[in-house]
Amino acid sequence: MQGENTGEPFTIDIQIIRRRIRAIGRNKSVGPERISGEILKLGGEAMIPYLARLLDITMNNGTLPFDLKTAMVIPIHKGGDRSLVTNYRPVSLTSVVCKQMEHAIASYLRQVWDKNNWLYEGQHGFRLGYSCESQIITNYGMPGHCGLSG
Numbered sequence: 001m002q003g004e005n006t007g008e009p010f011t012i013d014i015q016i017i018r019r020r021i022r023a024i025g026r027n028k029s030v031g032p033e034r035i036s037g038e039i040l041k042l043g044g045e046a047m048i049p050y051l052a053r054l055l056d057i058t059m060n061n062g063t064l065p066f067d068l069k070t071a072m073v074i075p076i077h078k079g080g081d082r083s084l085v086t087n088y089r090p091v092s093l094t095s096v097v098c099k100q101m102e103h104a105i106a107s108y109l110r111q112v113w114d115k116n117n118w119l120y121e122g123q124h125g126f127r128l129g130y131s132c133e134s135q136i137i138t139n140y141g142m143p144g145h146c147g148l149s150g
Helices: 014-023 037-046 048-061 096-116 132-139
Strands: 071-077 088-094
Touching: 014 037, 014 048, 014 096, 037 048, 037 096, 048 096
Parallel strands: none
Antiparallel strands: 071 088
């Protein structure tokens, strides 16, 4: 992990990538790069060094391959008259690889935040085990918080 303000390069724990590959749903839609979740799962351990290298290059060089930045927008019928554009909603199919990289980065950031105690104890968003509901429950009845009184 990157140390606090040391300028060390981003490094990722291979276990994070391994967990992300295991978590991929086999029936997820293929994104613009045409790599399916099933291919990543079938590749298993053999895929990990390649995904780790891609993540390393992306994070340490500040670049992302074009295929991982694009999305295919598909209209999904909501109901009603199929000839009316207003009866469709757009769904963006993005890169399966990029989604897994995003999860790995988020996991890394959570580890850094926890390790360095960077989050305020009242922070509930973007933290595992916390939610909007836990925020409301924590603050409910505390005068001066969230406009609620107890």
